[in-house]
Amino acid sequence: MSPTVAPRRRGSSTARARILGWLLLLVLAAVAVLTLVTWRLSVADVDSRMDDALRTEVEEFGTLTESGIDPATGQPFTGVDQVLNVAITYNLARPNEKFLGYVDGTFAYQSRQQAPVLLANDPAFTDLVAGVREPKEGRYESAAGEVRYLAVPVRLDGDARQGVIVAAYFADQERDGVNDIARLMLLAGVGTVLLAAAGAWIVAGRILRPLRDITVTARSITDTELSRRIPQRGDRPGDEIGELVNTVNAMLDRVERAVAVQRRFVDDAGHELRTPITIVRGHLEVLDPADPEDVASTVALVDDELSRMNRMVSDLLLLARSEQPEFLRAEPVDVAALTESIVEKVTGLGQRQWVLDGLARVEAVLDPQRITQAVVALADNAARHTPDGGRIAVGSEQAAGVVRFHVADSGPGVAEADRDRIFERFARGGAGRRTEGAGLGLSIVRAIATAHGGRVVLDSEPGHGATFTVEVPTVAAPPPPGRHTEGGR
Incomplete structure (x- = not known):
């Protein structure tokens, strides 16, 4: 490989890598921002739905028990424990949702749906909700992650016992679907980035091809070879690369014409001025300084030749200027x-x-x-x-x-x-x-x-x-x- 080719390829690859790097950085940033924003909005939506569901469940508990009549028997409730049992039995818990009932601070009932952990056996959670006197909404970090709950006290006339009914959501498990979607988006984003990288590599190569042509052409131009031009790969309106190629080619045309004018001027001047210079030198070499007539005739001849040389140079300069835009x-x-x-x-x-x-x-x-x-x-x-x-x-x-x-x-x-x-x-x-x-x-x-x-x-x-x-x-x-x-x- 010639020593002039390797630098061109390194320079081209460097520019190509920069374009690819910046494009990948922008695409990655866009994918990351899109995934993060989508995930956060989805999580916020899930959290809002869980809170709404908890409040709805409690409202359903209240509707079921406010009459004081057991819907199964049509008879009045006999105790708080019966109220809790009926409320939990008649309300079907959703996935990742759990209902619990407490009487006088002790766990009594729970819904049948399986849960990641048994909150009924968690003394810390029992201490947190079993003795509430007012409706309480909060979050609890269990062994299975975050639990969002709503605890409501239950009382019944004629029963001195204190009951509490709790609706709880295992929030981390409820968010698993959203997390799966976010992971899927991230994987799709990585695939998109890889496809974008391949496309950017190809596109960057096509975009930079005229620049490589400019480099190759510039290296091939010497003081004896000025006719090389950059190949024009299409000429579409608004094509900046095409305009650059046209501009550089036009500049090379001007340089070639200027060099041609300069060379022609030098060649013409050298060719035509050689004769009068030879004439002057020949007469000066044979000049007899002691002969006034010879001196006078030689001086006249030299003056005439110098005048002719001066006019010739002026004409040559005029011809050189005639090819410049400001000539007219x-x-x-x-x-x-x-x-x-x-x-x-x-x-x-x-x-x-x-x-x-x-x-x-x-x-x-x-x-x-x-x-x-x-x-x-x-x-x-x-x-x-x-x-x-x-x-x-x-x-x-x-x-x-x-x-x-x-x-x-x-x-x-x-x-x-x-x-x-x-x-x-x-x-x-x-x-x-x-x-x-x-x-x-x-x-x-x-x-x-x-x-x-x-x-x-x-x-x-x-x-x-x-x-x-x-x-x-x-x-x-x-x-x-x-x-x-x-x-x-």
């Missing part, structure tokens, strides 16, 4: 007025027959300075390839959603072989249209058109001049990355 400063512009101002400026480029060839009377959103720069560059290019007195037409026109600025000259035109490369950096025309410049002017024109979301189109026939057209939308819209203009020179 678009604003509403009167295209007709802009065209007229451009024509006024280009007439100073040389003794040519400058013609205003059409005006687009429309308002467009574009960068007037950059458009002026592009059209002036085309006019300067036309002036270089048109003889004195030659005709150069500059104008603009409107079409469906676009504005076209054109420069048409009467020069030698552009050879077919040159059209595919003339807009490339440092490209120069063939024998008919060769220039002594650095070959960046038309590249700058194309960069300005592309920045507006437009293009440059060349229409030329060798021997009959050339027409260059800068076509831009009426509202400047930078094209998507990788878009190229058409045409060539």
